[in-house]
Amino acid sequence: MVHPSRSPDRRVERSRAAVLAETHRQMTRSGLGGVSIDEVARASGVAKTTIYRHWPTRAALLIDACSQLGGPHEAPDTGSLRGDLHALASGLVHQLRTANWSAVYPSIVDTAERDTDVAAMQREWHGRLMAPFAAVISRARAGRENQAAVATADVVAALVGPLFYRRWMSKEPLDEAFVSTMVDQAVAMAAR
Amino acid sequence: MVHPSRSPDRRVERSRAAVLAETHRQMTRSGLGGVSIDEVARASGVAKTTIYRHWPTRAALLIDACSQLGGPHEAPDTGSLRGDLHALASGLVHQLRTANWSAVYPSIVDTAERDTDVAAMQREWHGRLMAPFAAVISRARAGRENQAAVATADVVAALVGPLFYRRWMSKEPLDEAFVSTMVDQAVAMAAR
Amino acid sequence: MVHPSRSPDRRVERSRAAVLAETHRQMTRSGLGGVSIDEVARASGVAKTTIYRHWPTRAALLIDACSQLGGPHEAPDTGSLRGDLHALASGLVHQLRTANWSAVYPSIVDTAERDTDVAAMQREWHGRLMAPFAAVISRARAGRENQAAVATADVVAALVGPLFYRRWMSKEPLDEAFVSTMVDQAVAMAAR
Amino acid sequence: MVHPSRSPDRRVERSRAAVLAETHRQMTRSGLGGVSIDEVARASGVAKTTIYRHWPTRAALLIDACSQLGGPHEAPDTGSLRGDLHALASGLVHQLRTANWSAVYPSIVDTAERDTDVAAMQREWHGRLMAPFAAVISRARAGRENQAAVATADVVAALVGPLFYRRWMSKEPLDEAFVSTMVDQAVAMAAR
DNA sequence: AAGTAATCGAGACGGTACGTCCAGTCTTACA
DNA sequence: TGTAAGACTGGACGTACCGTCTCGATTACTT
DSSP states (O other): OOOTTOOOOHHHHHHHHHHHHHHHHHHHHHOGGGOOHHHHHHHHOOOHHHHHHHSSSHHHHHHHHHTTSSOOOOOOOOSSHHHHHHHHHHHHHHHHHHOHHHHHHHHHHHHHTTOHHHHHHHHHHHHHHHHHHHHHHHHHHTTOSSOOSSOHHHHHHHHHHHHHIIIIIIOOOOOHHHHHHHHHHHHHHHHO | OOOTTOOOOHHHHHHHHHHHHHHHHHHHHHOGGGOOHHHHHHHHOOOHHHHHHHOSSHHHHHHHHHTTSSOOOOOOOOSSHHHHHHHHHHHHHHHHHHOHHHHHHHHHHHHHTTOHHHHHHHHHHHHHHHHHHHHHHHHHHTTOSSOOSSOHHHHHHHHHHHHHIIIIIIOOOOOHHHHHHHHHHHHHHHHO | OOOTTOOOOHHHHHHHHHHHHHHHHHHHHHOGGGOOHHHHHHHHOOOHHHHHHHOSSHHHHHHHHHTTSSOOOOOOOOSSHHHHHHHHHHHHHHHHHHOHHHHHHHHHHHHHTTOHHHHHHHHHHHHHHHHHHHHHHHHHHTTOSSOOSSOHHHHHHHHHHHHHIIIIIIOOOOOHHHHHHHHHHHHHHHHO | OOOTTOOOOHHHHHHHHHHHHHHHHHHHHHOGGGOOHHHHHHHHOOOHHHHHHHOSSHHHHHHHHHTTSSOOOOOOOOSSHHHHHHHHHHHHHHHHHHOHHHHHHHHHHHHHTTOHHHHHHHHHHHHHHHHHHHHHHHHHHTTOSSOOSSOHHHHHHHHHHHHHIIIIIIOOOOOHHHHHHHHHHHHHHHHO
């Protein structure tokens, strides 16, 4: 009587895992648009019927596979706001340069532009990615008696916006000096 | 002898225009991925064969249609750097909120991730869009004797990066206060 | 366990039948060359993909549709070789004048000239059509002690060759008198 | 006023010749159905427009090219009917085995089945091919006082029908013995 | 020698068909 | 009940060819 509705069928678990793994593989290789259900079925050995049983539509599968993209993000504690932000920004830049999701993210942004489900997923995923940034800023500002002139969210935008911009829009180099400059700006803003 | 290579068959011009117009329409409605050659042919009245005669591949047509997306951008001259940047940033934000290309750009970024031709088009298009920002900053810094501590390109990134970020990534509101905050930051950076 | 490999999906049977029927219709109307897969799909209501699932190529479909062209042919037994051959020849002439395959056969012969698969089909089909002729001649010759001076196949050729010749090459009338003349010749040859 | 409508423009002649030559080449290689106007234009260097200026339709060009297929046929005079027919039949068999038109003829027969222009061309061409056979038979019968029991045309059919039959329908070997057998039959028929 | 008319090439145009790939639904048999 | 296997409709892909068209460049014949 403890858990009457557990799902004990291990086949379900196996199918789900195989499909998600193959989807993830195709996604990072060719973007969201390059994922083909037929090909996922072929390569994973899971029948197309089964895939559609678990995910009502292609987009749903993509969303599911996307949300497992990035790893966990924790707020560091170096003792100073500059140190914390620098650690976070450097970590983000490193992921922008190497992580799988870095090549897939534009696909998600594009799809989100016209698909509200994907947009919700993006929003949630983005929140998780950015949370540590907001956390360290809030923590640094915690002891201040007077109200901040600049919203924390604005400081985050001022810091990570340029990083994303360089990665996907301008495609200029994302070097250490650039990161430091932006961190400096953010620290100054946070102090206001 | 003024026009040595005139193209006298007016059908060419008509076909090209009709196809590009229809492509543009579909593009802004459904993104790059939503453009179908068959549908363009059907809606424009131009035969598929003719389309492929003018553009060797689907991507080539998309690139051609994309490069006609934004309007011309000129550097304003309000008398102060803050005024110039504010005018440019406000204009950009307005476009991000209303212009056709705003919904299409993520498609381009995504495609550029895996298609070098599209990447080149994006680079060129982006350069044209950002040129006025760099121009007003360079002009403001022109009279200074000592070297700038922060590169002009970094100032541009610090200003427009957050705007793009809010439009496509965080999807937070792009209000006047935010723009002003970022312009202030940029002006401060430019002074260093 | 009587039917080990039943094919229980009735859609398969329905599709196959609809496609073959429509192909046959187009074939007898416009010859092999006039059969278009697109048109077959359109008129039969079966999707093009499904057609190609069942027949790897256009020629395969045509071959399949062709082999169902003529009806069964049985050797008659009128008591005399002349009677048997006359019955067979008259039947053949009647078919040459009225049957569907009569208008299609030149297409097959033409295609067979350059397509070995079609050539094999033609050979097999032709064998079935001519078998009764050879059968009645062999039967009539069965009791003879000494060897025949003229091969049975040559007698068949001497009889049906002129009939085919008139139908497709010279296009002269194929009347009763002509048939009788050729039957007389064949009987004389068979006696040698 | 000597020749008011002469056509002395050698360009016309050159184009016509080049097109017919290339058409003939493709025809003997791939049958009537394998002739493509686009390809003829490409290979002959004559513009498609020019081709359609000279021949109103594809079929017209094919007909024109076909009628130049076989060489001239003359009635031999060996002194005996058997000798004459044997010479003609052997010549025909040799052509059936080697000549270009032998592979194309089924195409013509097929097309003629549904195209009256091609049918007329076939009739005319066929008449020329068969004329010598009828000629030698008529000559041999010329001195006879009483009327022939078998029409000359029937004798021709009894001789050449089997030859055509073996070449295109039964695909059995066309050897010397077979030819002799059929010639013997024809001679016997002609005597009746 | 200049001018006019016939002829040409190059290739764009709208259409139809080709054979392939994929999305998403449906049917059946097996576990 | 969940799966594998795979048939089904529908639609897009990029290519080939048909027969028509537009255009400017050659060529031949007139004057």
